Amino acid sequence: MKHSKALFVSIALVALLALAPMGLVSADGHCEFDDYTIKLGGLAPMSAPGAVAGGVAMDWAFKQAAADINADCGVQIDGVNYMLEVITGDSEGSPERGQAVAERLILEDEVDGMVGVYHSAVGLATMGIMEENGIPTIFSEPWNDNVSANGIREFDGAPPRFDDGIDHIFRISPASSMVGSVVTDWLIALGVEDVVLIVENTDYGQPAAADEQARLEAAGVAVSQIDVELGTEDFVPILSRIQASAEPPDAIRIVVTGETSFNLTQQMAELGIAPTPDTICVTNQIAFQHVQYWATVPDGNYCAFNRVGIIPSLFNDTAIELNAAYEMEFGDIVPSFGMASYDAVFMMVDAMERAGSYSDAAAIVEAIEASDILLSQGRYYFTYGAHNESMPADDSMPDFMWHQWPDPIVTVMQYFEQGQSSLDAAVVYPEVYQTHGTAYVVPGTSP
Amino acid sequence: MTDAFTTWLLLAGPLWAVFGLWALPRFAGSRKVKDETGLARLQVAGVVGGFALGPVGLGIFYLQPRWITRASLTVGLLLAVFISSQVLVRIEDPNLPSALWLILAGPLWSVIAAYFIPRRYREAEADDQNALTAAALGGFAIGPLIFGLLWQHTPKISRDWIIVLGSLGAWQIYTLFALHNADNLCVAAPYHITYLAQQTANGVVIGCIYSLMAVGLTLIYSVQGIVSFAHGQLYMVGGYFSFYFLLHGSNLLSELTGTEISINPLWGIPVAGIIVFLMGALFERAFLKPMHEGLIERVSEYAILITFGFGFVIEYTTLAIAGPFPQRTDRFIEIRRFTFPRTQITDQFTFGPINIIGDRAFAMVIGILLIFALLYFLQRSWTGRALRATSQDRQAAAVTGINPTNMNTLSFGLGSMLAAMSGAALIPIFAWVPWVGAEMVGRSYVIVVLGGLGSVPGALVGGIIVGIVEALGAGCHPDPSRGAAYKEAFALVIFALVLLLKPTGLFGREQT
Structure with a gap:
């Protein structure tokens, strides 16, 4: 009897030990999920002619955010856990395609919110669809000022475009003017007298260049502009034009995205136009992806570039973890639009949880406006919206600050060693973020 | 006045x-x-x-x-x-000569002459082969004088006529352009000659590279009578084959020898060519052969769709394998010309005032050598002659013992190979992504039609013309901000003009 009791206890203990891991799994997956899955639509350019590399990074960020949220019991609304799914729609970087995909996501997939968008043209083209269908939206990359400025104009203007009088569009990427002002302020501080702007012919490039040109000219800097088409490979004829000018320009600023900017920067360096001691090279933010940059712009040492997003030395824990995951996947540093896309998903989920609904658009918009959340790029909040309509009417506060995250960090960085990691590149401007005590590393020197 | x-x-x-x-x-x-x-x-x-x-x-x-x-x-x-x-x-006042030119010559007289003079040749039962071209160019360049030259005696119009009249018209355009844009780099003395030479050199270099890709397209068309819509993707995948061969080959050699070894991209060109030749040949056997055997009802549509689909599969498979991030191989050749401090890094060949980026010059030479090798093969080898014979008359070729089916496979394989070798020659020059072929292939279609469908020398000349026109267009456009954006449009204007004046293209032959 004793034996059988001991045997029973032993069996029970063994069973308990055997089940313990299952219990742990259960503890980890303690969340009981509701049958309903909350869906977010993610717009990103997954195929040409869009910036596919950007789209892939954004898609990865959406999926990573959803995985992280689901691992932590999903979206928790009124004590119920909902699985989260982000359905990526391929905008191809085209406004028409973007509109078609946005409609499909809203009407067929019945998404509860939208995130993402890389190209400004797609953002501008799809905003109306999201507004008409009452879909809360957080854009993570389009820069055109009007993406957020349209909100205040439509919201305040008469007649209102939206039946419910709600502006559903938010943006956590910077507006072009916010980026342009940093680069132009830097160039002006360096004392440049003439600048050549090489600009892509898009809804991002043209307004951004116009803004930078206005700022530079206001400071007495002579500006000439050269427009190029995205996807162009050979820039030598137009660069020869710069080369043939009597005096080399003080700076060449490239307002061109994607691999087109890589080709342009490399050909400019190969021809010996910039970077040189006479001419500053300011290339696109994608130069921050140092693996891609050095693979395709081997002569691009000493080029500066605008960096949007938190600088590596200020990465918080979320950013460090996200960057590690991205590096494991792609072997490169996480781009700002990857971080912003990741954060956009978290912001939307946070707003739904606070609103207590995944379907009440008005409540979700209200919750997004009241956001105060620390994510990979820093603390997100919105100064102006329906919660605070008191935007100064004068020029002191530009329209794009409506539903716009006011604090994206924009810096100017510069490589100063061939093959250098962007983590080690010098932050040269603004002064408060400078890492090497200099506003510019002259080619051929070290900071 | x-x-x-x-x-x-x-x-x-x-x-x-x-x-x-x-x-x-x-x-x-x-x-x-x-x-x-x-x-x-x-x-x-x-x-x-x-x-x-x-x-x-x-x-x-x-x-x-x-x-x-x-x-x-x-x-x-x-x-x-x-x-x-x-x-x-x-x-x-530049408007005066412009107005005079528009009255005394220019497009109006070009249209009038192009309408009447060829009719006159036909009425006189004279050789009217070049009448349209000469009349249009003549009306443009010398206005009503062209009627005096051609109307009464309807002389035989040689190529010299066209060259002289075309040059005269081009000079008039240049002069009028100079009058209205005195500060333009292309006309402002004393550096305009140097600048024009530089831009022409840029155009010739990139034009030869364009030609190599276009030659493959024209070869396929001349033998099979179809346009391959997978050509851009074959060009792209050729670059990737070269890239991965160089990457893994270098790693393997480095591991075996224990020292850092980097294989020159030159070696990637034949490797990419061979692999893509096999791909093209296999595709032809599997999907195009049934078309030639009469198993497909709507041949033209089938050829378009099947080659388009082939290209689609190649592009998205490459995207899945290689990813969307741009790649590039090492240089063919390191040339360091130290002219510090004006230029810190230059990898250029310098011929007097003309600079050519080293790798481009190298790619141009590769392109020319490959085109001449192809011409030699087509002219001198039995197989090449068989290909030409098949392109001229399939049935007659079959009667003489040539197997047209094999020639089809060979032509598609060779055409694909040339596209791939072109890609492998350019991956050290451009950032390479899976959709890199889209822009290039569009230009290739322009080149082959401009040069004359099916003509290898036409593709070479067409490529160079397109290269020069694009370079001069971008370099001389009055508005510097628009020159680069309109680059492709300049080539399309020339393309349209050539087709209007000579519908078979520069070296094309009449369809029989």
């Missing part, structure tokens, strides 16, 4: 050209041969001599008709161009 212009109009220029056209054949004709060729030459001499030197020129040709040679007429033409350009650039 300035004094220089008035003096020129009195002493030389268009009025004396008209007079020369009428007078010289009439008065010198009796002393010179009276056959058709001689008469036409006298007319040309009258126009050139009158335009260049007025009565002096006509007097020289009248007194010494034996001096009317091709060389003297060329010299006279150059003199006419030089003198008139010197006069025109001194005119303060």
